[in-house]
Amino acid sequence: MADPNTKQMPQKSANIAAGAVVCVESEIRGDVTIGPRTVVHPKARIIAEAGPIIIGEGNLIEEQALIINSYPENILPDTEGVEPKTMTIGINNVFEVGCVSQALKIGDNNVIESKADLGKNVILTSGCIVGACCQVNTCEVIPENTVIYGSNCMRRVQTERPQPQTLQLDFLMKILPNYHHMKKTVKGTSTPVRN
């Protein structure tokens, strides 16, 4: 696996699959895997401090979004014996502008709206929408198709999941490379897509 594009162990680089569009101005630190058809806007930050982050396909991570796998508050980074926990993010999620996500498990088709704040102990299943400026840091699994909205974080269940943003993803994958440089992707066995 002497791939000239990936650095050697320890895995401290971004593992960007072919077909993903990741702008150079985004900050990706640590062991991050990004799936195909994912778009990462400039000024987005994906920081894997306390463990790796695995992002699936078809996700849309907008400007100033922060996805961080951080240490729990009471543990110093230098403590030994701390297991690195993997943060998994599924497919077709949308992280809107300025949101902060520390949730360790995010399923599919979720929308995290602008300036929303997800704590470490939340687990999002599928089809959830966390509304703008809502802070969710309870220790629970949010059931499917839940909408959290309002200043009091009211909740309701919607009957259908939010639609995947395929049109927007296609548009961005065409337009972003015209204006930004892209990070290098790992050339996989599938047909190479332009960088």
Place this chain on the structure above:
Amino acid sequence: MASLLQPDRVLYLVHGEKKIRSPLSTLYFCRYCSELRSLECVSHEVDSHYCPSCLENMPSAEAKLKKNRKRICNQLNENFRCANCFDCPCCMHTLSTRATNIPAPLPDDPSKTAMKKAYYLACGFCRWTSRDVGMADKSVASGGWQEPDNPHTQRINKLIEYYQQLAQREKLERDRKKLARRRPYMPLAFSEKYGLGTRLQRQRPGAPITSLAGLSLKEGEDQKEINIEPAQALDEVEPLPEDCYTRPINLPEVTSLRQRLLQPDFQPAGASQLHPKHKHLLIKRSLRCRKCEHNLSKPEFNPTSIKFKIQLVAVSYIPEVRIMSIPNLRFQKECQVLLTLTNPVENITHVTLVGCEEGDPEDINSTAKVMVPTKELVLAGKDAAAEYDELAEPQDFQDDPDVVAFRKSNKIGFFIKVVPQREEDGDVTVSFKIRHDFRNLAAPIRPSEEGDAPAEAIWLTHHVELSLGPIIA
């Protein structure tokens, strides 16, 4: 500090039925009575109704009622709701219409399918859609959405008509008795059983009152006898379902009180019965001074315009006092506070400040002694073109540097001395009276043979209270 510019730091006293202290930005000035007026001592009148989302003007309730008196109750309902816009039943935001493409068979050839547009309502805030309650997508963008019918509408209409008739009959009897006895001072409340209340009725002399009993039949029209069946009490009540106590509650399905009470005719307990309602209209109101019946504020008729036809706000007539800087306030130590005075009118204003005397009935809140400058302060007129005119010579007012800190076009900064008298917690409050000359341009223009200046100056006095913040020990 921006907090010094907060409006509730400086309060002006309004002499009305109640003594009200409020910031100058919320007050109106009646230039015919030459007095400050607050929102509580003016009468509010509805000018027009408009929808806040489509900004469409609705004809006034009276016009609609006169047109079609048969369906009275429905009109009353439709009067105050927009025909095009809907409110989300879940979060009360405005619903927007979205379109999807669905394949539908062509009417000519059932085997081929073409993409047709289907419209549904969706809320951008809580993501509620009309499909959540089972409302089918409509093929037209607007006008296809119906509110569900209330099964009790007919009974309610009949009851309302019956009681209207009853009220009219009682009113006629009372008026007849009133004329017979010839009592001069009969309160208006007695003649209108379902009227809006005496105060509002008094404020609108001559205008038709849009209450239930306000509709009077014309002379000569036969009064139909409406009979209603009295409501029947039932002995048997529908029993509760058997699993009422054992069935687990599906919390997302339960509606909140607010959601339920916004639909008073249905009050659904389940979220799957929450149907969208038409949007409530807002009003444009005009204010009228109660003493002289002149309009103080009259907005434009067009809902898209925020201007006013008549706007007699206090900030454009009365000099405004604002706090500029406060030093550390110490108990029983003299501190110097910097205030600013702004002149809103275009001619020179002379302002005198007078401290409140002992035992002044208006001075109830002050917790400190204040020494105001004794000399008269002169404020230059507000000149809109001054900032563009570089060659203008600054006017020379001989300012005492102990009193006047700075002067800038129509604003001056001056010092007052404050000695806090109470050591307790809470803000230091001072009050004084401000006396200024006011040129009344609203007075009727007399013929110029008088030779007088077109505007005579009258002197107005206002009681001002300042909240200076806590004592720092």
